[in-house]
Amino acid sequence: MKCRVAGLFAVVLISLAVLGFSYAWWTETLTISGSVATGELDVGFANNATQCSEYITCKAILVDTDNDGDYDKIDVTVNNAYPCGWCNVTFDIKNLGTIPAKIGTPILEFNDTALSVSLTDASGGSIVGKVIDVNGSLSCKLAIHVKEAAEENKSYSVTVTIPVKQFNAP
Numbered sequence: 563m564k565c566r567v568a569g570l571f572a573v574v575l576i577s578l579a580v581l582g583f584s585y586a587w588w589t590e591t592l593t594i595s596g597s598v599a600t601g602e603l604d605v606g607f608a609n610n611a612t613q614c615s616e617y618i619t620c621k622a623i624l625v626d627t628d629n630d631g632d633y634d635k636i637d638v639t640v641n642n643a644y645p646c647g648w649c650n651v652t653f654d655i656k657n658l659g660t661i662p663a664k665i666g667t668p669i670l671e672f673n674d675t676a677l678s679v680s681l682t683d684a685s686g687g688s689i690v691g692k693v694i695d696v697n698g699s700l701s702c703k704l705a706i707h708v709k710e711a712a713e714e715n716k717s718y719s720v721t722v723t724i725p726v727k728q729f730n731a732p
């Protein structure tokens with residue numbers, strides 16, 4: 563009986579050894595590694611210029627509000643305004659990032675109802691939803707019209723902020 567148990571034990575031991583060797587010979591490990599580099603969304607204002615009706619002075623200043631080296635706001639001051647006078651500010655929105663940028667709805671802030679303000683692209687169309695490619699730009703025009711309600715000896719101001727998002731965002 564001891565021989566049978568010893569023989570059975572030897573057969574089981576040999577079977578496990580063969581199974582271990584065959585498992586070791588027939589297994590393999592695959593490793594997948596990769597990396598992802600994200601892009602940067604960065605736009606700014608550039609190349610601003612003003613043109614006004616006679617006697618009106620208009621000053622447009624590009625402002626870097628977050629101190630990152632690009633201009634993200636335009637402050638416009640209109641002096642010596644009179645009814646039916648006008649001032650146009652032209653500027654570019656430049657894509658300084660590494661992914662295309664999509665223009666959102668502009669925020670136009672002005673301090674008086676005596677002004678009528680509009681913002682269009684260079685051809686007079688809406689800028690909302692336009693996509694600016696990497697290293698590209700969009701030429702724009704801010705039109706300021708002084709209404710009949712304008713007061714004498716008053717300065718008027720307009721601030722332009724334009725939100726952007728990545729090109730494929732809804």
